[in-house]
Amino acid sequence: MNKVENNKAWFLVLPMLVLVAFSAIIPLMTVVNYSVQDILGRSAFFVGSEWFVQTLNDSRLQSALMRQFAFSFTILAIQVPLGIAIALLMPKKGWQASAVLILITLPLLVPWNVVGSMWQIFTRGDIGLMGYGIRQLGYPYNITRNATDAWVTIIIMDVWHWTPLIALLCYSGLRAIPEAYYQAARIDRASKWAVFRYIQLPKLTNVLVIGVLLRFMHSFMIYAEPFVLTGGGPGSSTTFLSQTLATMAIGQQDLGPSAAFSIIYFLIILAVSYVFYVTIMNMQKDKAENNAGGA
Amino acid sequence: MSLILENVSKSVDGQDWIRDIDLTLEPGSFNVLLGRTLAGKTTLMRLMAGLERPSSGRVIMNGVDVTGTPVRQRNLSMVYQQFINYPALTVYENIASPLRLAKLPRKVIDERVRETAAMLHIEHLLHRHPLELSGGQQQRTAMARALVKDADLILFDEPLVNLDYKLREEFREELRELFRTKNCIAVYATTEPNEALALGGHTAVLHEGRLLQYGRTPEVYHRPNDILTAEMFSEPPINVVPGLVTDTEVTFDETVHFKLNADLRSLEPGRYKFGVRASHIGLVPHADDDLELPVNVDLAEISGSETFLHVRNDHFQLVLHLSGVHEYSVDEEIKIYFPTHKIYAFDMAGSVVHVPSRLGGF
Numbered sequence: 001m002n003k004v005e006n007n008k009a010w011f012l013v014l015p016m017l018v019l020v021a022f023s024a025i026i027p028l029m030t031v032v033n034y035s036v037q038d039i040l041g042r043s044a045f046f047v048g049s050e051w052f053v054q055t056l057n058d059s060r061l062q063s064a065l066m067r068q069f070a071f072s073f074t075i076l077a078i079q080v081p082l083g084i085a086i087a088l089l090m091p092k093k094g095w096q097a098s099a100v101l102i103l104i105t106l107p108l109l110v111p112w113n114v115v116g117s118m119w120q121i122f123t124r125g126d127i128g129l130m131g132y133g134i135r136q137l138g139y140p141y142n143i144t145r146n147a148t149d150a151w152v153t154i155i156i157m158d159v160w161h162w163t164p165l166i167a168l169l170c171y172s173g174l175r176a177i178p179e180a181y182y183q184a185a186r187i188d189r190a191s192k193w194a195v196f197r198y199i200q201l202p203k204l205t206n207v208l209v210i211g212v213l214l215r216f217m218h219s220f221m222i223y224a225e226p227f228v229l230t231g232g233g234p235g236s237s238t239t240f241l242s243q244t245l246a247t248m249a250i251g252q253q254d255l256g257p258s259a260a261f262s263i264i265y266f267l268i269i270l271a272v273s274y275v276f277y278v279t280i281m282n283m284q285k286d287k288a289e290n291n292a293g294g295a
Numbered sequence: 296m297s298l299i300l301e302n303v304s305k306s307v308d309g310q311d312w313i314r315d316i317d318l319t320l321e322p323g324s325f326n327v328l329l330g331r332t333l334a335g336k337t338t339l340m341r342l343m344a345g346l347e348r349p350s351s352g353r354v355i356m357n358g359v360d361v362t363g364t365p366v367r368q369r370n371l372s373m374v375y376q377q378f379i380n381y382p383a384l385t386v387y388e389n390i391a392s393p394l395r396l397a398k399l400p401r402k403v404i405d406e407r408v409r410e411t412a413a414m415l416h417i418e419h420l421l422h423r424h425p426l427e428l429s430g431g432q433q434q435r436t437a438m439a440r441a442l443v444k445d446a447d448l449i450l451f452d453e454p455l456v457n458l459d460y461k462l463r464e465e466f467r468e469e470l471r472e473l474f475r476t477k478n479c480i481a482v483y484a485t486t487e488p489n490e491a492l493a494l495g496g497h498t499a500v501l502h503e504g505r506l507l508q509y510g511r512t513p514e515v516y517h518r519p520n521d522i523l524t525a526e527m528f529s530e531p532p533i534n535v536v537p538g539l540v541t542d543t544e545v546t547f548d549e550t551v552h553f554k555l556n557a558d559l560r561s562l563e564p565g566r567y568k569f570g571v572r573a574s575h576i577g578l579v580p581h582a583d584d585d586l587e588l589p590v591n592v593d594l595a596e597i598s599g600s601e602t603f604l605h606v607r608n609d610h611f612q613l614v615l616h617l618s619g620v621h622e623y624s625v626d627e628e629i630k631i632y633f634p635t636h637k638i639y640a641f642d643m644a645g646s647v648v649h650v651p652s653r654l655g656g657f
Contacts, residue, residue, distance in 0.1 A: 180375045183346060188393050188440075189367045198392075202383035 034259035051260035061261060063236070064244040065268075071240060072219045075158045079215060080208065082159065083166025088200070090171055101171070104164045116228025119157045123229075143230055147237035150230045154238055157225060162218070166211045173207040174200060209280055213273055220269055241265060297322050298343060298448060298480050303352035305338055305504075312338045313349070314504045320480045325471070325496030327512065328484040329528060335504040336484040340450045343482060345369050356447065371448040372441035376456050378433035380425035386412070386436050387421040393444040411443040414473060431462045442473070451483040455490070467493050488530045492516060500524050522645040525570055531603050531614045533570045533639070540564050540640075548610040551633070553586050558636045558652055567648070570639035573603070573616035577632045586633040592623040606631060 035052070038045045055061060086104065091097045110118070123131040123143055134141040143150040177199065185195045223242040226232065232239035245265065249258035298320040305313040313335050320326055328336045341347040342354065345366040354362045361369060372393070380389045387408060394404045412418040415435045425433050434454060441449055451470075455463040471494060474481050485491060491498050491512055498516075499509040507524045508515050519525035526532040538547040540562045546552050547569065555562075580587070590606040590613070597603075597620055604615040604623065615631060623629070640649035 178377055178379075180377050180379050184373065184375070184379045186346065186366050187344065187371060187373050189396050190392075194396075198381045198383055202381075 031259045031262050034255050035263055036260075038256055047256070051256045052264070055257050055261045055264060058257075060236070061241075061244060064239055064241050067237075067239070068220060068241045071155070071158075071222070072216055074155055075162070075219050076212060076215055078155070078159050079163045079166050080212060083163050083211070084170050084204070084208075086163065086167040087170035087174055088196070090167070092175070101168075104167055106164075107161050108164050108168075110161070112224035113228050115157065115161050116225040119153065119225070120229050123153055143234075145234055147234055150234060150238050154226050154229060157229065158219065158222070161225070162215060166208075166215065169207040169211045170204055173204045177203050205280075205284070209277065213276065216276070217269055217273060220272075297355075297357060299353075299355040300343070301353040301355065303339075303342060303349045303354065305342060305347065306350050311504050313342065315352070316506045318499060318506060318509060320482070320497075322480065323478045325474050325481045325494065326483065327491040327494050327496060327498040328482060328501055329486075329488060329491045329498050330484075330501035331486055331527070333503075334501040336501055337452055338504075339501065340373070340452055340482060340484060343448065344371055344373060344450055369448075370444075370446050371450065372444060372446040373450040373452065374434070374437050374441045374454045376453045378425070378430060378437055378457070380433060380436050380440070382424070382426055384424075385421065386417060386423055386425065386428070386439075389425060389436055390421075390439045390443050393440060397444065407443055408439075411439045414442070415439045415469075431458055431466075434458060434466075445479070447479055449479055449481045451481070453484050453486065455485075463490075464493075471495060488516075488528050491528070498528070500527050502527055518647070518650050519639075520647055522568060522570065522641045522647075525639065525641075525647075529572060531573045531616060533572050534576070534613045535641075536569050536571070536611050536613075537566065538569045539566055545569075545635075550608060550610050551586065551588060553584075553635050556584055556635055559638065559640070559649065562640055562649055566643055568641045568643065568645070570641060571613075571633065571637065573614045575634045575637045576613060576615045577634075578615075578617065578621075578629070580632040582634065582636060584635045586635050588631050588633050590629060590631055592625060592627045592629060594625070595621060595623045597621075 036046060036048060038047050090100050090104070107115075122128045123141075125131040125135050125142060131141055131143075140146075141149055143153050181199050182195065185199060190198070221242055222240055223246070226238050226240060227243055230238045232243050242265075245258060245261055248254050248261070300316050300318040303313060303316045303318075304311065316339065328339060330336050338347070342349050345354070345361060345364055349362065352362075353360055356369070380386075381392060384392065390408045390411060391404050394407060399407075408421075409418065412421055415438055417432060417435045417439060420428060420432060420436075425436055428436065434457075438454070455466055458466070467490065470483075481496075483494060485494075495512050497510060498512040500507040500515060500519075502523055507527065508520045515524070516528055519528060522533075522535060526535070536547050538545060538551075540546075540555065540559070541564050543555055544552055545555055545559060577585070588608070590608050593605040593607055593612070595602055595604050600618070600620060602615075602617045602619065602621040604617055604621065606613050606615065606629070613631070637651045638649075639647060639651065642648050
């Protein structure tokens with residue numbers, strides 16, 4: 001039988017190509033387009049890397065970037081241990097488990113800008129429960145004047161909003177550990193710490209990697225909540241990257257530099273996530289090899 | 296080191312999981328808990344271990360009442376169906392973990408770990424992680440962890456279920472060998488009669504939370520106390536046929552008659568349930584007094600190099616256990632030979648009243 005040349009495969013791949021083009025490549029190309037040209041109405045000039053150089057040297061963006069990193073790392077440092085702790089304390093079965101699960105998950109269901117409004121009212125000194133309460137205790141709490149107050153409040157708000165995600169992931173990870181492991185540990189007379197360190201934590205590694213990645217990417221793009229809560233202030237103390245970018249693109253119509261900065265923004269998230277993932281994976285491999293050498 | 300269970304019961308939510316079990320396990324004994332799924336094997340082990348408290352009754356270890364003693368204060372180890380090891384630790388550290396928790400000196404630990412690993416043939420895997428190993432190797436690691444700490448009591452909860460059959464045979468032999476010299480009590484739960492026979496030692500037959508019989512394994516096999524034990528302890532289950540004994544004759548379900556032979560002469564006239572092992576019925580006569588019986592084939596079930604032949608006549612069904620692969624077509628008429636001298640007799644309540652005198656051969 002002769003082999004017939006058949007190009008049908010291309011037709012099968014085509015829908016996927018079109019889909020990817022529309023979802024990723026074409027929108028991104030628009031940004032790329034703007035980032036290397038100066039576009040005014042119908043006229044466009046190729047400017048090369050000018051916008052990139054300008055953006056990277058913009059001190060406003062540099063400080064927003066620093067703020068952004070500080071914010072993301074702070075909330076990760078709080079949310080990951082806290083999420084694990086909550087997951088460990090949650091009831092394992094029965095109606096209590098369902099009840100706690102629902103209560104814990106509620107914050108995740110609140111839309112971002114609603115979270116901002118909620119906390120905006122919550123922290124007001126005159127009518128807000130938290131704001132009023134803290135002032136009654138004698139501390140002149142004010143998020144519109146005091147940068148530290150604003151920062152702490154935003155971090156508490158994010159912790160309230162997103163720790164449940166980590167807790168939920170860890171909870172599902174913990175439930176996947178067969179009861180026999182705990183039994184075996186009891187028979188071995190292992191301590192609670194040993195159970196956590198040698199059974200629970202290793203079994204949680206995978207969900208934690210996902211959790212940290214999600215939370216990092218998510219928090220690095222944070223926009224609506226601080227925008228509603230503090231408007232980026234006082235001054236620019238809580239103006240994070242996405243808000244800076246929005247001001248630049250929509251407020252000032254600096255489309256070229258905004259496009260350049262969008263690309264840099266995107267690359268930073270990509271790079272940090274990638275480095276984190278590769279480092280964790282290498283650490284696991286190294287540990288395996290070190291142990292191999294040690295024994 | 297002995298373990299005594301005294302009238303131990305366990306009920307959960309009003310259901311009896313374990314009913315009134317009396318059992319004495321001797322030091323250095325290897326004990327098989329045989330029973331189907333949900334017979335209470337695992338619960339009984341958990342009670343022995345102290346992972347659970349009995350609802351009533353006492354557990355006595357080496358003469359000390361340990362009924363209320365939590366598992367952490369006892370000296371035992373357990374191997375599970377699943378391969379339970381610390382995933383983040385190497386095989387070496389896994390085996391060493393019970394010794395480290397016991398705070399033994401480094402040198403002793405190293406010695407014992409290597410010795411135990413060698414016993415279980417995993418000395419070349421000490422630096423690996425459990426999840427990089429095959430199922431059999433993971434279970435060997437778990438067993439090494441159980442054996443390394445010189446426990447008074449070692450519990451095996453169907454440890455070979457998740458392994459393939461070749462590995463199981465290998466393991467069984469090694470296990471018996473390992474325990475020959477040990478002075479601890481080993482308890483091994485299984486659902487398979489053949490596994491119990493292969494392991495030897497003593498066997499306790501469990502059914503619905505009750506202990507049917509306990510004794511030396513061949514003894515329990517050959518001399519079951521009642522029908523239930525006989526059924527539990529053979530694969531395929533023993534054939535049971537109702538019948539009548541008169542002064543001169545035995546009748547099975549009105550169709551099969553044979554003269555009362557020397558073996559059955561002690562039976563009083565009356566109704567009985569007769570038991571014949573599937574492996575004792577043959578396709579050719581083995582003895583002069585074997586009874587020829589025409590039957591029809593229902594099904595020839597081939598398992599490995601053995602055949603379970605299901606046959607029937609108008610009144611009853613029988614299963615034959617034949618070695619070798621035999622092919623039959625459905626409804627085919629064949630002749631089988633019934634060993635009249637290898638018949639168990641049970642009274643109508645199920646208690647054994649006669650055990651064949653010429654035993655031997657499964």
